[in-house]
Structure formats: C-alpha cells, structure tokens
Amino acid sequence: MHRTIFDTPGVNRVFRALSAAILRLSGWKVEGRLPADVGKCVVIAAPHTSNWDLPYTLMVAFVLDLRIYWMGKWQIFRPPFGGLMRWLGGIAVRRETSNNLVAEAAQALVDADGPVQLIVPPEGTRSKVRYWKTGFYYIALQARVPIVLAYLDYTRKVGGVGPVFHPTGDIDRDMVTIKAFYANIRGRHADQFDAQA
Structure with missing residues (x-):
C-alpha cells in the first residue's frame, strides 16, 4: 500500500495534535482504542451520510493513532486533488469495473507491512440505501482479519472504535450482530441510514 500522511514522520504528529484540538473545540469526543493485538483489520465506517464524514474520520483516526486507508469513488x-486524496489514505474505486475489488483489497491487506486499517463504508455511498453492501465482510474473511466497528455519532458528537468482530463465515448471523451495534448511532443525515436494512 502507498505511503500516506499517517506514516509520514513528523507530519503525522502535527496533524494528530491539530485534529485533537479541532475536535475538542467543535465539541466532539473520541472513544475507544484499537486493541494492541489488532494490527491489520477492516474497519466499518458507519453511518456514512455526509461529505463531512471523511474529515471527521481522518481526525478521529489521527487521535487514535491509526494507519488507515479508505475507499472512495x-x-x-x-486532478487537482487526486494526489492529496491518496496521501490522505484514499484508494480510488471504480464501482462499475471493480469485479475483483474484494480479492484485491484482501490481498493488499495480507501483503501490507505492519499495521493497516482498511476503512469500508457498508452503504457504499452517502445516499440512502436499502441494503448494506457486504464487501467489507468478505474482504475481512478472505484476508483473515477482524472487523472493527467504528462510528461517527452526530447526535452525541462522538466518534471512535467499538468492538472487534471476528467473522465466522455465517454472514446472515454475523450481520445481525454487526448491525445491532449501529442501531442507536445517528449520522449527520440520520434519515439516510438504517442499520436494520
């Protein structure tokens, strides 16, 4: 995986302090901590209902000292922002031609040196969707890494990481457990997110 702001010495410390200050001044709190034994993982980013989710997610990641990558359209x-987006951890995805996206993402996690957290929004878009996409689940299953349940709750102004979930391969049962965690978490546009879908 490519070099990002999260593994650029010196710069990441500055942005960590800046992120903590901005979140504090805007009334946001950060909860949780990635367990020390979880290096590589897939991180659910939910709810994803607004363009504001990306900057808040990046700031929370800095505060939690994560090394994240995220998928974006x-x-x-x-140009002119492509290089910046990649430096911020972005990975470009063409949904219409990404037939092997799950396999490629899983292999990238396996091949990565050191700890890596791959953020995947289960909705796949900011718009309201009826059903969650399951790519995040199969990436974790193929890479044999856990799924970390992360969140941005705009009602409480809290972002962070919750439980670490190990997929069993029984996706129907596992999705019930995963979605239950998000039942009371509200995105910026709460009407666009349904953890029961």
Whole structure:
C-alpha cells in the first residue's frame, strides 16, 4: 500500500495534535482504542451520510493513532486533488469495473507491512440505501482479519472504535450482530441510514 500522511514522520504528529484540538473545540469526543493485538483489520465506517464524514474520520483516526486507508469513488481522485486524496489514505474505486475489488483489497491487506486499517463504508455511498453492501465482510474473511466497528455519532458528537468482530463465515448471523451495534448511532443525515436494512 502507498505511503500516506499517517506514516509520514513528523507530519503525522502535527496533524494528530491539530485534529485533537479541532475536535475538542467543535465539541466532539473520541472513544475507544484499537486493541494492541489488532494490527491489520477492516474497519466499518458507519453511518456514512455526509461529505463531512471523511474529515471527521481522518481526525478521529489521527487521535487514535491509526494507519488507515479508505475507499472512495474514483471521481474524487481526479486532478487537482487526486494526489492529496491518496496521501490522505484514499484508494480510488471504480464501482462499475471493480469485479475483483474484494480479492484485491484482501490481498493488499495480507501483503501490507505492519499495521493497516482498511476503512469500508457498508452503504457504499452517502445516499440512502436499502441494503448494506457486504464487501467489507468478505474482504475481512478472505484476508483473515477482524472487523472493527467504528462510528461517527452526530447526535452525541462522538466518534471512535467499538468492538472487534471476528467473522465466522455465517454472514446472515454475523450481520445481525454487526448491525445491532449501529442501531442507536445517528449520522449527520440520520434519515439516510438504517442499520436494520
């Protein structure tokens, strides 16, 4: 995986302090901590209902001292901002041609040196969706890594990481457990997120 702001010496410390200050001044709190024994993992980013989710997610990641990568639609990686988005941990995704995305993402996690957290929004978009996409689940299953349940709760102004979930391969049963965690968490546009879908 490519070098990002999260593993750029010196710069990451500055942004960690800056992120903590901005979150504090805007009334946000950060909860949880990634367990020391969880190096590589897939992180659910939910709810994903607003463009504001990305900057808040990046700031929370800095405060928690994570080394994240995140998937975004390829259009935001066009010039002049493509290089910046990649430096911020972005990975461009073309949904219409990404037939092997799950396998490629899983292999990238396996091949990565050191701790890596791959953030995947289960909705796949900021818009309201009826059903969660399951790519995050199969990436974790194929890479044999856990799923970390992360969140941005705009009602409480709290972001962070929750439980670490180990997929069993029984996706129907596992999704019930995963979605139950998000039942009371509200995104910026709460009407666009349904953890029961």
